[in-house]
Amino acid sequence: MDFEFSKEENELLAEVRAFLKKETTPKLLEETAKLGLIYGGPLGREFIHKFAANGWLTLNWPEEHGGLGKSAMLNFAVREEMAYARVPLIFVAAHMAGPTIMHFGSEEMKKEWLTPIARGEVEFALGYTEPQAGSDLSAIEILAEDRGDHFLLNGQKTFNTHSHVADYHWLAAITDPDAKRYHGMSMMIVDLKSPGITIRPLITMAGWQTNEVFYDDVIVPKKALVGEKNQGFYYLMAALDYERMFPLAAYQVVYDRVVEYAKETMVEGRPLSKNLLVRQKLAQLAIAFEANKLLYYRLAFILDSGQIPNYQSSMQKLFATETAQQVANTCMEVLGLYGQLKKGSKWAALEGEVEHLCRTSVVETIYAGTSEVQRNIIAQRGLKLPAK
């Protein structure tokens, strides 16, 4: 066993860290925070183009597709660095669609998409959820009718977070409405500028924008189909297994600031950090971050061993997101009444960051598989408990 990065890994991480330090501007941070860490804003694109020119966006991809052929371990570590720097972190094209194309796409599709994705030149929006299909993705209804040389799409998506800043929709649609469950779905790449697409904003309690996307007789060329027709549900599930990872460093940054705050803030004549309860709570979070780190890098280790993580991805998602909420709540408690004050308010502590984190943390245990779904997966796949 070995719980350290190799020398080579540390060297590359130091380079990445130096780059992030040098290139991150307050304006970029502001845009990224406003977008909820998703990729696609103008400053984010400018930044990621430079970042990706080093091969760092997809450094575990083969060189022929714009990667560096490095380990998943390094890829995971770089994502933690990006999360800590609070630059764009959530990539649908580079981290979800790309690997799926690489595994299941035709040679033509690989040529068309992978290099631009690796360079950060295009971004996709995830098009899975529909009003009646949340946790149960097999219940989607959006219809892609086969019209010979094209598909004709009609239906609706919801909670599609990237749609207003992305270029393409990574869309799950029904291509065979008569097929048995799981067998009539296909994945396709749809230009979000296509006639017939309407995007309606939904504003979250975190102040971020997500969207409803309506498809009204949208024509999609056949070459947009990913892999084989009607295999979409399988691709979608596989993508979740090899790409499901949750860097927690965006929470670690705020936690680190709160630790400093506790050291500097005098309450009743002594630093807050000398209060035994505060010490216990902050120490407990440091321990939870450590446990998460081990669950997180286990995923990379499994991938680098040539296997696909299974229940382990669900476990890390569950653990990281529940820890995230504990971080938000504990930080709020440490700040006390000041914790409720928003950015810009008189007397706001830490620029209202904790107040915002507290609101954003709500969705963590819901999106990309709720905690309940993750627990089902852990029980059924990890412990082989029967589903029925």
Add this chain to the structure above:
Amino acid sequence: MDFNLSSEQNILKEAAHKLLAKECTSEFVRKMAEDENGYSPALWEKMAELGWMSLLVPESYGGSGVNFFDLSLILTEMGYYAMPGPFFATVILGGIPVLEAGSEKQKADILGELAVGKRLLTLALNEQDGTYSPKGINLSAVLKEGQYILNGKKLFVQDAHVADTIICAARTDRFKSGEPEGISLFIVDADKPGLVIEPLDTMAGDKQFEVAFNSVAISEDNILGEPGKAWPVIEKVMLMAAVAKCAEMKGGARKVMDLAIPYVKGRQQFGRVVGTFQAVQHHCANMLTLADTINFMTDQAAWKIDTGLSFEKEAAMCKAWVSDSYRTLVGLGHQIIGGLGFMEEYDLQLYFKRAREAVMMFGSADFHRELVAREIGL
């Protein structure tokens, strides 16, 4: 990073699993709780033949000088089978202080015998305060004509009844009461006049004792390390013991999973297997998450000890995390196994009781969180 065991480590682990599966059945565990000695000399010999006591002892003293991590694998198997006996007291609590602070002669005398299972040891540390703080060490050692005279009482001394040697922490400088300075470790032969050993009746049936020192005379040669400077040694030993205890808990956690998961797959209620109920599945998922994190935190801390670098942070994080998690895991095991798990004849109780003791030993979760707080600069 590498999350796998080496092939040698796998062999070691398998060998331990195999021996204990045969020799350390739950009937044996129950019998030893009632037995006055609390262990089987025959099994002890077999363990010695396999070299388990020698793992930490350097080759120059007749050991195999492997490492702490490999020892932790053996402790995990012992935890799995709830193995009773003086292994932990001898190898960890007695052996490590000698390794850390002993003179060449002391090491040669003690470790050579320890490595082959011929010398049983223990550590007399806690007193009436029941804390792991220098303030709690008040047993007095007064130098008189080349001999230290020890007076006072030690509590919770593990396996003192079978130990050949008791390592005792005492205050050699009474003017430094309450401070880390002025504490020394003594090598005490268990048959010294003035030693009175009285058993305590413990929850798990493991053997712990009150050891009274009534003017016990110890020669100056039997001081371990520099007089008055033992506290840093004790702190280090306690952290290593904490990680070692976590390794046992790691094994216990695996055993509880092995009891609980097959049970919910077989047990039927309302016409279906209870393992199909989501409420039960979610308890099971939580148990697996706890078990996996217990494994990783323990492995990381044990690995860190062997690097020779400072391991305070990893060890304290490990003990805090594993203590809380193991107790929760056993509790969930009880919840999903139901009434059967409450029966004395069912094995789950063995693990419940050991868990309750283990979480307190060598510092509770709160104690170790405080260490972590210091480590992160609070």
